[in-house]
Amino acid sequence: MTGKHWGYGKDDGPSIWHQNFPVAEGDRQSPIDIMPQQASHDPNLGPIVLNYDHCTSLNICNNGHSVVVEFDDTDDRSVILGGPLDNPYRLKQFHFHWGGKGCHGSEHTVEGNSYASELHLVHWNAVKYRSFGEAASAPDGLAVLGIFLETGDDHRWLHTITDALYMVKYKASVTDFKGFNPKCLLPSSLHYWTYLGSLTTPPLHESVTWIVLKEPIAVSERQASFECSCSLGRKRIRGYAWKITSGPPSLSKAGKYAPPIN
Numbered sequence: 001m002t003g004k005h006w007g008y009g010k011d012d013g014p015s016i017w018h019q020n021f022p023v024a025e026g027d028r029q030s031p032i033d034i035m036p037q038q039a040s041h042d043p044n045l046g047p048i049v050l051n052y053d054h055c056t057s058l059n060i061c062n063n064g065h066s067v068v069v070e071f072d073d074t075d076d077r078s079v080i081l082g083g084p085l086d087n088p089y090r091l092k093q094f095h096f097h098w099g100g101k102g103c104h105g106s107e108h109t110v111e112g113n114s115y116a117s118e119l120h121l122v123h124w125n126a127v128k129y130r131s132f133g134e135a136a137s138a139p140d141g142l143a144v145l146g147i148f149l150e151t152g153d154d155h156r157w158l159h160t161i162t163d164a165l166y167m168v169k170y171k172a173s174v175t176d177f178k179g180f181n182p183k184c185l186l187p188s189s190l191h192y193w194t195y196l197g198s199l200t201t202p203p204l205h206e207s208v209t210w211i212v213l214k215e216p217i218a219v220s221e222r223q224a225s226f227e228c229s230c231s232l233g234r235k236r237i238r239g240y241a242w243k244i245t246s247g248p249p250s251l252s253k254a255g256k257y258a259p260p261i262n
């Protein structure tokens, strides 16, 4: 994150971010409110492919804004490809946007409805750019996979993360977190919406191809009420994307098309 301070309070929150980050007034700012009926189906969009099997997680840290699991992105062992992407994008980190007690923390909304939380897997285009930093300020530099979390059954794999959180309860704490494969956090369907947007926090670079999965994953109330000193607030919704295309049916396990989730 750049040296400039930002937060979610009344004097450092989203409504004044534009003072230090003028791109906040840009025309492809995220998050947005997704209106499925207005999403146009683009038949040229194939399914997204997640090659995370040689998962290369390194550590889990609390950067004061969220809890982040960082990955070794020195090669293409963990990448996302397909869908709207022209190249494979390397997994750099994932993080959550949690609400506080009882309030929803998702950044994107669907027809005005927010979810308990939202998981973001941040990837960068290592084919075209030499570093994450360089990619982060290029219009096709980043791809973020967004997954909604709703309260329901206990999520058996989320425990590995919430258990580790107690080790990074305070800002700037880091602890080893190796061998975690984020594939265990995916819903059964990879149906998605996609649009060109931005980072939802400063520096708000308009460099993100957003891929938001339609199907949420279920986590228990207790898992969703996770709070630490890093709980993010919520950025206000900035309008809506002029063009949002929903991905094609994805191959279900049986190899046939799963019904669309709308």
Ligand SMILES: COc1ccc(N[C@H](NS(N)(=O)=O)Oc2ccccc2)cc1OC
Pocket (backbone or CB within 6 Å): 001, 002, 063, 065, 066, 067, 068, 092, 093, 095, 120, 122, 132, 144, 198, 199, 200, 201, 202, 203
């Ligand atoms: C690897 O470097 C970065 C990675 C990501 C983001 N911003 C990211 N934006 S988002 N929500 O659109 O993914 O937000 C946060 C929010 C909390 C924690 C970490 C990411 C910024 C980064 O460096 C500037």
Ligand SMILES: [Zn+2]
Pocket (backbone or CB within 6 Å): 095, 096, 097, 120, 200
């Ligand atoms: Zn995020």
